[in-house]
Amino acid sequence: MFLAHLPAGYLLTKEIQRRIHETKYLWIGLVASVLPDIDLLYFYFVDHRQTLHHEYWTHLPIFWLTLWAFVTIGNLHFKSRGVSTIAQIFFLNVLLHLVLDTFAGGISWLYPLSSHSFFFVTVPATHAFWMFSFITHWSFLVELAITVWAIVAFVKSKKV
Numbered sequence: 001m002f003l004a005h006l007p008a009g010y011l012l013t014k015e016i017q018r019r020i021h022e023t024k025y026l027w028i029g030l031v032a033s034v035l036p037d038i039d040l041l042y043f044y045f046v047d048h049r050q051t052l053h054h055e056y057w058t059h060l061p062i063f064w065l066t067l068w069a070f071v072t073i074g075n076l077h078f079k080s081r082g083v084s085t086i087a088q089i090f091f092l093n094v095l096l097h098l099v100l101d102t103f104a105g106g107i108s109w110l111y112p113l114s115s116h117s118f119f120f121v122t123v124p125a126t127h128a129f130w131m132f133s134f135i136t137h138w139s140f141l142v143e144l145a146i147t148v149w150a151i152v153a154f155v156k157s158k159k160v
């Protein structure tokens with residue numbers, strides 16, 4: 001999934017904000033919603049496309065869950081509502097990214113117990129350029145639906 005991460009992050013962050021009565025940190029949710037894909041820089045410029053970027057640590061749930069646990073444990077002492085709120089928004093958006101990548105990309109949810117890559121649908125390589133294969137597959141409609149949903153929510157939020 002490549003188009004819907006940011007719109008989905010917007011929707012999730014707005015929902016978290018609504019539930020915890022918070023109006024700040026939308027930008028943290030948006031950054032976190034695309035953050036795991038920062039590994040594309042390494043994929044293209046360092047690794048020269050030798051390893052699927054979903055296999056890097058930035059796409060491993062265990063890494064982010066461990067980090068979230070450390071932040072939560074560290075915050076037990078300080079009891080900072082701000083840290084707790086930021087951590088929730090940040091880590092839930094990162095995990096949403098991984099859930100969305102599971103749809104058609106594949107994520108190793110059980111790593112390090114297993115390296116099996118979980119995914120819901122396989123997008124066959126029907127075009128030489130991988131992006132065209134994704135855009136012409138039915139699963140792209142899901143991305144479009146999420147994007148339209150986010151645009152509608154954004155427009156509605158500006159009217160209130």
Ligand SMILES: [Zn+2]
Nearest residue numbers: 036037097101
């Ligand atoms: Zn990703």
